[in-house]
Amino acid sequence: MEHLPLTSPATAAASLSPSQGAGKVLDAYKTALATAASAAAYAVMARSMARELLPDELRAAARWCAAAARARFGRGDKERHTVVIRHQFDAGYSENHLFDAARAYLATRIDPRAMRRLCLARSRTKEPDGSGRWNTLLCMEPGGSTVDVFDGVEFTWACVETGGDDKKKGGKGGGGGNPRESLELSFDAEHTDMALERYVPFVMSTAEQLQLRDRALRIFMNEGRSWHGINHHHPATFETLAMDPALKQSVVDDLDRFLKRRDYYRRIGKAWKRGYLLYGPPGTGKSSLVAAMANYLRFNLYDLDLSEVRLNSALQKLLIHMPNKSMLVIEDIDCCFDDAAASRKAVKAPELVDDLGMDPDYTSDSSDDNWAQQPGVAPTKTKGITLSGLLNFIDGLWSTCGEERIIVFTTNYKDRLDPALLRPGRMDMHVYMGYCGWEAFKTLARNYFLVDDHKMFPEIKELLSAVEATPAEVSEMLLRSEDVDVALRILAEFLREKRRRTRKETEGRETEDKKDAAEDKEEVAEKDV
Numbered sequence: 001m002e003h004l005p006l007t008s009p010a011t012a013a014a015s016l017s018p019s020q021g022a023g024k025v026l027d028a029y030k031t032a033l034a035t036a037a038s039a040a041a042y043a044v045m046a047r048s049m050a051r052e053l054l055p056d057e058l059r060a061a062a063r064w065c066a067a068a069a070r071a072r073f074g075r076g077d078k079e080r081h082t083v084v085i086r087h088q089f090d091a092g093y094s095e096n097h098l099f100d101a102a103r104a105y106l107a108t109r110i111d112p113r114a115m116r117r118l119c120l121a122r123s124r125t126k127e128p129d130g131s132g133r134w135n136t137l138l139c140m141e142p143g144g145s146t147v148d149v150f151d152g153v154e155f156t157w158a159c160v161e162t163g164g165d166d167k168k169k170g171g172k173g174g175g176g177g178n179p180r181e182s183l184e185l186s187f188d189a190e191h192t193d194m195a196l197e198r199y200v201p202f203v204m205s206t207a208e209q210l211q212l213r214d215r216a217l218r219i220f221m222n223e224g225r226s227w228h229g230i231n232h233h234h235p236a237t238f239e240t241l242a243m244d245p246a247l248k249q250s251v252v253d254d255l256d257r258f259l260k261r262r263d264y265y266r267r268i269g270k271a272w273k274r275g276y277l278l279y280g281p282p283g284t285g286k287s288s289l290v291a292a293m294a295n296y297l298r299f300n301l302y303d304l305d306l307s308e309v310r311l312n313s314a315l316q317k318l319l320i321h322m323p324n325k326s327m328l329v330i331e332d333i334d335c336c337f338d339d340a341a342a343s344r345k346a347v348k349a350p351e352l353v354d355d356l357g358m359d360p361d362y363t364s365d366s367s368d369d370n371w372a373q374q375p376g377v378a379p380t381k382t383k384g385i386t387l388s389g390l391l392n393f394i395d396g397l398w399s400t401c402g403e404e405r406i407i408v409f410t411t412n413y414k415d416r417l418d419p420a421l422l423r424p425g426r427m428d429m430h431v432y433m434g435y436c437g438w439e440a441f442k443t444l445a446r447n448y449f450l451v452d453d454h455k456m457f458p459e460i461k462e463l464l465s466a467v468e469a470t471p472a473e474v475s476e477m478l479l480r481s482e483d484v485d486v487a488l489r490i491l492a493e494f495l496r497e498k499r500r501r502t503r504k505e506t507e508g509r510e511t512e513d514k515k516d517a518a519e520d521k522e523e524v525a526e527k528d529v
């Protein structure tokens, strides 16, 4: 390799005799400039080679060392402040939830490749009803430290072991850490306000979000005056939900907006809650949408069966005991407040047959088209509660006894609802869950067979535009075979059959109408005679 001349332009100029003239001085400067350019090029090359050749771990470690060095030595004589967050308070062994939250937050910030010693701890996510589940966290060992950057400001976290009474070890801090451990948060004194007013709240809210994300969802049902919960694993998500994409997006956007608006609701003096009315024929996905919303928000579901509640006072008790970040669901709300309406509740789409052939009785007659009230069906239990009792909680003074609540009513008969439920501002968003359209079908086909296209799609598209089939019916047909060709053939046959029957009915109705018109004409003619 050729060695680069190390002479600086100034030295080169001084070593020249006056007779050598200005030309040589210029040459010396040119050489020096070329040298500097080559050195810069070598530096760039070396950096990119390092990027290529050094493993991630080494580069992460180098970055961490640089940050730590800056944190320790690079601040000159800047005053530092430190906030100590103890694992347990000395008096009474009570737990410090701030410690658990900070530790959960740091688990997402620690770069395991940059630390030689780490520890794993178990922490228990607690639910308001006392249940919970264990999570594993990556934590710093006493003596470890890490740097976090928030809004361009560096915050240094250190884990330290403080002296203390050995009896406190393994106290009731279920978080799995040593009770004498503390976390220390240090920062430049000039950032004290930012640390306490913005950074610590940010750490807390991030930890809360993480806890929500990790918790097992539960569904609660009312029994008497109390709730009983079980784990809830409904797989519906917005991705798997078959519905109009624009409508789906508007629901997601609405939920996102709601979550961000705590201060807004406070400012305008309204309870932080949002109501959704889901309506549409049976089998169009209202319950699936409820599950998708709960999964998306990571909120527990409180499925209120009003037929089990006899008094407004019992309803009050149930609703007061719903924690924040929860979703209240009342299905078939049209059936809840009078016996006549209650009789409609029992009319549901019949079970679908299970064999691979078509069920001749399973037609639009026997499901969606016939979901109107049928006489002689036993009403559900009557209750001592009233719609106004319920609305008092949802809208009235009681509505402020909790926050971050979602309330969902579902109905197959929006037109039969009490106008009090429909007045503006009561249910914030009305969502119509309709028959299976082309976009909804594509979602189902993707869910069931991971296909985005198929030779039968054009025919199915045309059939779906001609008949009213619910997503539940389409799903049922797709479930009948694991072979996409067979399943789509079955679906197409089902839709064709539906179309035949619809046409026959329409023709029948037209013939009837013509007959009635002819009879009317005859009657008029007879009267005239």
Ligand SMILES: Nc1ncnc2c1ncn2[C@@H]1O[C@H](COP(=O)(O)OP(=O)(O)OP(=O)(O)O)[C@@H](O)[C@H]1O
Residues within 6 Å of the ligand: 240, 241, 242, 243, 280, 281, 282, 283, 284, 285, 286, 287, 288, 289, 348, 349, 412, 433, 470, 471, 472, 473, 475
């Ligand atoms: N929009 C949809 N997207 C995906 N699957 C759906 C959809 N609608 C219905 N299904 C399928 O049909 C089944 C029944 O649907 P779901 O119970 O959500 O309908 P619903 O409108 O709540 O009916 P009901 O009014 O009878 O309570 C679901 O478990 C799901 O498999």
